[in-house]
Amino acid sequence: MSVVTFGFAQLLRVLPRSAISKALGSLCELELPAPLAKAVVSTYSRAYQVATHEADPAGMPYRSFDAFFTRRLRDGMRPLEGDDFDFASPADGVLSALGKTEHGGRMRVKGQDYTLEELLDDAGFARELEGGGYGVVYLSPRDYHRVHSPVSGDIVRVRGLEGDRWPVNSIGERYVKGLFVRNRRVSIEIRSPEWGRVAVILVGAMVVGRMTVACVDQPDVQGDHRFDVPRKIARGGELGAFHLGSTVVFAVGPAAYDRWQRSLGPIAYGQSIGSAQPLDAPRVFGGGVERGRA
Numbered sequence: 199m200s201v202v203t204f205g206f207a208q209l210l211r212v213l214p215r216s217a218i219s220k221a222l223g224s225l226c227e228l229e230l231p232a233p234l235a236k237a238v239v240s241t242y243s244r245a246y247q248v249a250t251h252e253a254d255p256a257g258m259p260y261r262s263f264d265a266f267f268t269r270r271l272r273d274g275m276r277p278l279e280g281d282d283f284d285f286a287s288p289a290d291g292v293l294s295a296l297g298k299t300e301h302g303g304r305m306r307v308k309g310q311d312y313t314l315e316e317l318l319d320d321a322g323f324a325r326e327l328e329g330g331g332y333g334v335v336y337l338s339p340r341d342y343h344r345v346h347s348p349v350s351g352d353i354v355r356v357r358g359l360e361g362d363r364w365p366v367n368s369i370g371e372r373y374v375k376g377l378f379v380r381n382r383r384v385s386i387e388i389r390s391p392e393w394g395r396v397a398v399i400l401v402g403a404m405v406v407g408r409m410t411v412a413c414v415d416q417p418d419v420q421g422d423h424r425f426d427v428p429r430k431i432a433r434g435g436e437l438g439a440f441h442l443g444s445t446v447v448f449a450v451g452p453a454a455y456d457r458w459q460r461s462l463g464p465i466a467y468g469q470s471i472g473s474a475q476p477l478d479a480p481r482v483f484g485g486g487v488e489r490g491r492a
Contacts (some may be wrong), residue, residue, distance in 0.1 A: 201321050204314065208341055211322070214240075221412045224269065226263040226440075226441070226442065227262050227263075227264045228262055228266045229261050230261065230262055230263070232259050235259060235260050235261065235262065235263070235266075236259060238263055238266075239260055239263070239266045242263075242266075242457075245323060246338075246339045246340040247340055247356070248340050251342075252271050252272060252275050252342070253269045253270070253271065253272065253364045254269065254270040254271055254272050254273075255272070256270075257269050257270055261315060264441055264442075265368050266386050267324075267441065267442060267443075268344065268440075269342070269344055269442060271342060271344075273434070276290075276434075276466055276468040277321060277468060278433060278434045278468045279469050280470045280471040280473065282349075282391075282392055282433055282471070283373055283392050283474050284433075284470040284471075284473050285348050285349060285393065285468065285470065285472045285473070285474070286347075286348045286349070286433055286467070286468050286470060286471070287335060287348065287432055287451070287465045287466065287467050287469045287470075287471055288335065288345050288347065288348045288398055288437070288446050288448060288465050288467060289335045289337055289339040289341070289342075289343075289344075289345050289346070289446045289447075289466060289467050290335075290337065290342045290466050291335045291336050291337040291338060291341050291445075291464075291465065292305070292336045292338070292462075292463065292464055292465065293333060293334070293335055293337070293460065293461075293462050293464075293465045293484045294332040294334050294336045294367065294462060295307045295332070295333060295334040295462070296331075296332075296458045296460065296462060296471070297331070297332060297333075297450065298329070298330070298331055298332075299314060299327065299329060299330055299331070300326055300329075300334055300395065301328075302328070303315055303324045303325070303327065303328040303440055305332045305449075307334055307447075308394070308441045314327050314328065314332075314397075314449060317383075317385075317447060317449075318385055318397060318399070319357070319359050320385075321354050321355075323387065323397065325393065326328065326394075326395055326447045326451055327395065327397060327451045327452075328447060328452070329451075329452035329455075330450045330451040330452045331448075331449065331450050331472065331473060332447065332449040332450075332457055333446065333447070333448050333458065334445060334446070334447050334448075335445065335446045335448075335465060336445050337440065337443040337444060337445065337446070338443065339443060341443065342467070343439055343440045343441075343442075343443050344436055344438070344467075345398070345400060345436075345437045345438050345439065345440070345446055345467075346434050346435060346436055346437055346468070346470070347388060347398070347432065347433055347434065347435045347436075347437050348396065348398065348448060349388060349390040349392060349393045349396055349419070349429045350390060350391070350392070350430050350431065350432050350433040351388045351389050351390035351391065351392075351393075351396070351431060352388065352389045352428030352429065352430060352431070353386060353388055353413055353425065353429040353430075353431050353437075354387050354388070354389055354424070354425055354426060354428050355385075355386075355387040355422070355423065355424050355425070356384065356385070356386050356387075356411050356413065356414050356419060356422075356423040357384065357385045357418040357421070357422050357423070358382075358384050358409075358418075358420040359382065359383050359384070359385060359406075361381045361382040361383060361402070362399075370378045371461050378381075381401055381402050381403060382401075382402035382407045383399050383400060383402055384399070384400040384402075384411060384419045385397060385398075385399050385403045386398045386399070386400075386438075388438055389428070389477075392426065392452055393449055393450050393451075393474050394450065394451045394476045395450075396448070396449070396450050397447075397448060398437060398446065398447075398491075399446065399447040399448070399449075400438065400440065400444065400445075400446060401442070401445040401446070401447060402430055402440075402444055403444040403445070408441045409438060409439070409440055409441065410438050410439050410441065411437060411438035412436050412437060412438055413425075413429040418441075418451065419438075426467070428440040432446065434467075434468055437464050447473070455469055457472060458471055459471070459472045459473065460472065
């Protein structure tokens with residue numbers, strides 16, 4: 199641990215994190231003259247090695263930094279692996295945790311223990327998912343920042359959960375106890391024929407101005423939204439976006455959880471993380487057909 203890192207961690211404790219995040223978010227949404235927007239995007243892309251060739255050209259030229267940050271991809275850039283039995287990564291980034299929730303819905307991420315109840319702020323939903331699987335995808339500044347559904351099914355509830363805006367990086371992970379459950383987040387509940395009840399949680403962070411969800415008509419999701427008529431979503435369909443980046447946590451129940459079949463590391467949205475398909479059934483994966491695994 200360096201003196202600089204420790205000092206910065208202590209400085210974060212006294213900074214007005216929410217105010218800074220909202221102010222920077224508003225600044226990023228300002229409409230810029232085309233030459234300035236091009237210069238900002240070019241500088242940022244070089245600094246973080248952004249794969250600009252993947253972006254949908256229909257969104258160019260970008261009118262603001264936020265428009266660039268929430269850019270869509272060209273058609274065909276992220277083909278879905280497998281079939282509807284496969285659980286697809288909801289985002290580009292790094293798969294930093296993957297496992298099975300223990301007694302009490304406990305999960306361990308980056309050396310810290312969390313519970314599903316704390317994360318979801320919903321004891322009933324947490325009990326149904328207890329003993330199932332969970333995972334975490336961390337999005338870096340270079341990544342594509344839209345979030346997609348890992349399964350096909352019905353969106354039945356979206357909740358904006360208020361909280362702080364600690365940075366979700368190595369400093370936050372080390373110095374902020376209960377980081378994920380202390381930060382602002384958006385919880386999305388999906389009911390899937392293959393996976394049962396599924397939770398996808400967008401976790402905010404410092405400098406994340408806001409989070410949007412496609413089926414909620416709000417510029418920053420607030421409050422509890424229950425849908426009398428569920429919103430249909432296809433596997434790989436767009437759920438929402440981070441307006442400046444952060445982290446996605448997902449969880450499934452024990453009845454659907456078979457075995458996660460992916461190692462930790464870099465991942466792209468649409469790549470398969472696991473399958474709920476019966477073990478003896480053939481499944482398409484990675485361009486070929488293989489048998490289900492025990």
